[in-house]
Amino acid sequence: MSITLDQVTKRYQDSTVVNDVSLDIGDGEFFVLLGPSGSGKSTLLRAIAGLTGVDHGRVALHGRDVTHLAARERGVGLVFQNYALFRHMSVADNIEFALRVRRMRAADRRARRRELLRLVALEGMDERLPAELSGGQQQRVAVARALAHKPDVLLLDEPFGALDAKIREELRRTIRQVQRELGITTLLVTHDQEEAFALADRIGIMNLGRLLEMGRPDDLYARPATRFVATFLGAANLMLARQSVRGVSLGSDALLAPRFDSLHPVREHEVVAVLRPEEIEIAPTRDALSSTFMADGVVGEILFCGALERLRVRLSDAATGAHVLRSDDGGEGPFLEVTRTQHDQRRFPVAPGLEVTLGVRRLHVLPTPLSSFTACAASEELAQALTREPLLNELATRMKTRIAVDIDAALGSPAAESSASEGPAILGAAVIAAQPGARQCIERLLQRGAEEVLVLPDNAAAPRRVLIHWADETARRATLAVSASLLRHLSAEAVYVGILPREGHASAPRPMGMRALLDARSEAQAVHGFDMRTELRFGEVARELALRLGESQAQLLVLGISDAADLERRFATLVANPGWPLLVVYQPGTTARAYGRPRTTDLLRLA
Amino acid sequence: MTSRKRFHQPSVLPGFGLTFGFTTFFLSALVLLPLAALVTMAGSMHWGDFVHVVTSARALGSYRLSFGASALAAGINLVFGFILAWSLVRYEFPARKLIDALIDMPFALPTAVSGIALTSVFAQNGWIGRYLALAGIQVAYTWIGVTVALTLIGMPFMVRTLQPALIEVQRDLEDAAETLGAGRAYVLRRIILPTVLPAMLTGFTLAFARAVGEYGSVIFIAGNLPMKTEITPLLIVIHLQEFDYRGAAALGAVMLVMSFIVLLTINLIHAWGHRRMVASAR
Numbered sequence: 001m002s003i004t005l006d007q008v009t010k011r012y013q014d015s016t017v018v019n020d021v022s023l024d025i026g027d028g029e030f031f032v033l034l035g036p037s038g039s040g041k042s043t044l045l046r047a048i049a050g051l052t053g054v055d056h057g058r059v060a061l062h063g064r065d066v067t068h069l070a071a072r073e074r075g076v077g078l079v080f081q082n083y084a085l086f087r088h089m090s091v092a093d094n095i096e097f098a099l100r101v102r103r104m105r106a107a108d109r110r111a112r113r114r115e116l117l118r119l120v121a122l123e124g125m126d127e128r129l130p131a132e133l134s135g136g137q138q139q140r141v142a143v144a145r146a147l148a149h150k151p152d153v154l155l156l157d158e159p160f161g162a163l164d165a166k167i168r169e170e171l172r173r174t175i176r177q178v179q180r181e182l183g184i185t186t187l188l189v190t191h192d193q194e195e196a197f198a199l200a201d202r203i204g205i206m207n208l209g210r211l212l213e214m215g216r217p218d219d220l221y222a223r224p225a226t227r228f229v230a231t232f233l234g235a236a237n238l239m240l241a242r243q244s245v246r247g248v249s250l251g252s253d254a255l256l257a258p259r260f261d262s263l264h265p266v267r268e269h270e271v272v273a274v275l276r277p278e279e280i281e282i283a284p285t286r287d288a289l290s291s292t293f294m295a296d297g298v299v300g301e302i303l304f305c306g307a308l309e310r311l312r313v314r315l316s317d318a319a320t321g322a323h324v325l326r327s328d329d330g331g332e333g334p335f336l337e338v339t340r341t342q343h344d345q346r347r348f349p350v351a352p353g354l355e356v357t358l359g360v361r362r363l364h365v366l367p368t369p370l371s372s373f374t375a376c377a378a379s380e381e382l383a384q385a386l387t388r389e390p391l392l393n394e395l396a397t398r399m400k401t402r403i404a405v406d407i408d409a410a411l412g413s414p415a416a417e418s419s420a421s422e423g424p425a426i427l428g429a430a431v432i433a434a435q436p437g438a439r440q441c442i443e444r445l446l447q448r449g450a451e452e453v454l455v456l457p458d459n460a461a462a463p464r465r466v467l468i469h470w471a472d473e474t475a476r477r478a479t480l481a482v483s484a485s486l487l488r489h490l491s492a493e494a495v496y497v498g499i500l501p502r503e504g505h506a507s508a509p510r511p512m513g514m515r516a517l518l519d520a521r522s523e524a525q526a527v528h529g530f531d532m533r534t535e536l537r538f539g540e541v542a543r544e545l546a547l548r549l550g551e552s553q554a555q556l557l558v559l560g561i562s563d564a565a566d567l568e569r570r571f572a573t574l575v576a577n578p579g580w581p582l583l584v585v586y587q588p589g590t591t592a593r594a595y596g597r598p599r600t601t602d603l604l605r606l607a
Numbered sequence: 608m609t610s611r612k613r614f615h616q617p618s619v620l621p622g623f624g625l626t627f628g629f630t631t632f633f634l635s636a637l638v639l640l641p642l643a644a645l646v647t648m649a650g651s652m653h654w655g656d657f658v659h660v661v662t663s664a665r666a667l668g669s670y671r672l673s674f675g676a677s678a679l680a681a682g683i684n685l686v687f688g689f690i691l692a693w694s695l696v697r698y699e700f701p702a703r704k705l706i707d708a709l710i711d712m713p714f715a716l717p718t719a720v721s722g723i724a725l726t727s728v729f730a731q732n733g734w735i736g737r738y739l740a741l742a743g744i745q746v747a748y749t750w751i752g753v754t755v756a757l758t759l760i761g762m763p764f765m766v767r768t769l770q771p772a773l774i775e776v777q778r779d780l781e782d783a784a785e786t787l788g789a790g791r792a793y794v795l796r797r798i799i800l801p802t803v804l805p806a807m808l809t810g811f812t813l814a815f816a817r818a819v820g821e822y823g824s825v826i827f828i829a830g831n832l833p834m835k836t837e838i839t840p841l842l843i844v845i846h847l848q849e850f851d852y853r854g855a856a857a858l859g860a861v862m863l864v865m866s867f868i869v870l871l872t873i874n875l876i877h878a879w880g881h882r883r884m885v886a887s888a889r
Binding site for chain 1: 779
């Protein structure tokens with residue numbers, strides 16, 4: 001492996017800019033780190049170059065631990081967005097800089113410089129000053145300069161940012177060519193997905209300091225695991241759909257994916273479906289569709305973009321129950337983005353206002369357990385107040401999902417044993433306000449089929465640390481899945497808190513302490529692609545958790561249980577009226593009092 | 608017509624005529640005319656008298672001190688002003704704003720006050736002077752004292768000129784040099800100094816020019832011994848007190864010419880370096 005990152009974390013004051021990033025980049029690989037500005041990708045690059053220290057974790061280059069080495073001892077080549085050429089030096093002096101530092105002989109320097117200038121197609125420019133070159137040429141010089149000392153890895157920080165489209169493409173080709181010719185391991189940082197597609201052997205996508213997913217470009221595009229990647233890498237319509245034994249549907253009877261490779265039959269539940277704009281077909285009538293019928297719609301605006309036509313189609317029948325999650329621009333109503341080729345346009349020309357039928361050729365279901373939120377309260381006002389909670393809103397916005405409202409009178413007097421009739425099944429994660437008797441509310445909602453219950457104190461701040469704990473191994477997988485889903489949308493650090501009974505305390509069977517801890521970490525990494533730290537504590541579980549939560553501000557607890565009775569039996573004091581956000585994840589085991597249903601994550605494992 | 612066209616090129620900004628007119632007027636009224644009067648007055652002397660006045664041993668000694676001490680002071684400022692500006696720009700420390708404000712004090716203080724203050728500190732019984740005296744160094748009433756006063760006077764010019772230039776030095780340049788294998792000293796020598804060199808030259812020029820013209824602070828600390836610690840401006844004042852206006856004008860004209868030559872030389876070096884380097888970063 002050329003570049004190995006192990007749980008690299010970088011903090012600036014309160015915020016975690018790079019959050020537990022682990023990554024292996026192979027020899028000669030072209031890896032592109034893609035993410036919006038502020039996602040921590042440039043900081044990560046600087047950490048690899050040695051220009052920024054890390055607060056936690058390890059950086060290794062070619063198996064050599066360089067975490068504590070200065071930049072000049074790491075032997076990397078770095079190319080900056082603004083070229084960072086030495087303006088008082090000629091092109092030749094710029095390129096020879098690293099060689100001069102190394103006291104190479106003048107003749108050797110000249111030979112190497114010639115070779116590099118040929119490589120970047122700038123022969124004969126030796127004596128020019130940087131100011132006399134165009135932007136594209138300057139960046140070529142910067143590339144040549146970064147390669148002069150034959151570095152082991154080449155790092156590029158948004159190298160095309162300041163260039164116009166034509167030159168960008170030309171330079172892209174040059175860099176790809178140089179990279180192939182030298183076989184040098186290359187890491188490029190960019191926010192431009194087109195660039196990532198054009199260059200990458202593999203892409204890693206960062207957001208909020210976390211490396212969300214990585215993989216081959218085509219794989220990531222076809223099978224994203226997270227909403228962020230689905231929408232950041234190409235355009236995507238995100239919809240809340242129902243998944244059942246029969247397949248995936250949008251509320252109506254229409255089945256979008258009838259042959260779903262489920263492992264075992266499931267009860268109906270909510271999932272997030274990804275529909276790429278190019279996978280949606282529009283036709284005049286249902287019979288004319290060559291793909292699966294989805295819904296009827298009315299053409300909104302049409303944008304001509306050369307090769308492609310981009311349409312926004314409004315779903316005409318709200319009764320289908322299809323819920324389109326808001327895309328970035330937050331347009332009114334349930335719009336679907338559709339793109340069509342010239343060929344399709346000629347076959348069926350459309351105009352705004354035309355009624356059309358929509359079909360779907362391909363559908364991808366995200367393996368995310370947190371599909372949407374439902375604010376549950378005893379009255380309308382309380383529920384509305386809950387939907388205005390800042391933390392909930394932040395989460396919903398980042399997840400691009402909705403907050404539904406559910407009025408359940410039984411939540412008003414939780415102390416009274418809930419004899420009230422069961423309400424309709426709750427979709428997505430249930431949210432309640434922290435109040436005395438929160439435990440009874442959680443139990444009530446679990447009874448009603450909720451699998452996750454988020455308990456929010458008034459005006460809870462966005463957590464900086466998420467503590468994860470599960471009561472027993474049955475709940476492990478679900479808790480990890482939910483934690484992963486949550487953490488992808490928060491810039492918080494994840495800590496798994498393992499708690500063992502104190503030495504000599506013979507009443508509880510002692511699990512294999514450290515082993516369980518390591519297993520938890522590697523499962524989080526392997527299955528959910530997220531990294532967490534682990535802590536081991538000794539003592540009584542609820543007490544230790546309460547102590548840990550008291551240690552600092554802005555923490556959130558994810559508590560996994562497999563037996564609803566555990567809430568009362570083991571965590572009564574903890575969940576009675578929590579002063580911090582609490583997310584209860586419920587994964588019923590076979591013997592326990594089971595309210596819920598098998599989880600989506602059992603069906604859809606990440607590759 | 609064509610020459611006029613070249614002189615006044617059409618510009619998007621209106622008001623060229625007006626502003627150029629004002630420029631000419633102010634330069635003439637405040638700089639050129641008085642200087643011309645000075646030269647005229649000096650020119651009305653007999654050549655022999657003129658040569659006698661400006662080449663007298665006392666005058667030559669004063670030139671040496673004035674220009675020598677000024678150059679030395681500006682040189683000291685070049686080094687320490689750079690360090691001062693560097694620490695103010697690059698580091699965050701508690702009293703940074705306070706120190707930043709203190710830099711300007713020599714601008715605001717009446718120069719005589721700084722002279723008296725310096726003298727009291729560096730005199731043989733002063734706070735610093737008594738320890739220097741133990742080491743056998745006498746500051747007050749020697750050329751060293753003159754240099755100290757001129758350094759103080761020139762310091763803000765250097766710091767204030769360098770500060771913006773140092774802010775402009777892109778961190779990326781240093782980072783790039785570091786990834787290429789350069790150590791700190793190498794980066795300073797090969798990257799930072801060349802980049803801020805124009806500003807350093809400007810700062811040097813300003814500090815030097817100010818020092819050459821300085822009078823108030825020097826006369827207190829210099830002791831004013833003819834041939835030894837007498838600066839040219841003082842010699843001019845002495846001529847004036849003896850109602851020898853022409854002698855004073857002659858010395859003034861010499862200072863004028865010498866200063867002009869020095870400043871012009873520095874400016875030419877500056878312009879040459881500027882051409883060699885870059886018009887603008889972007």
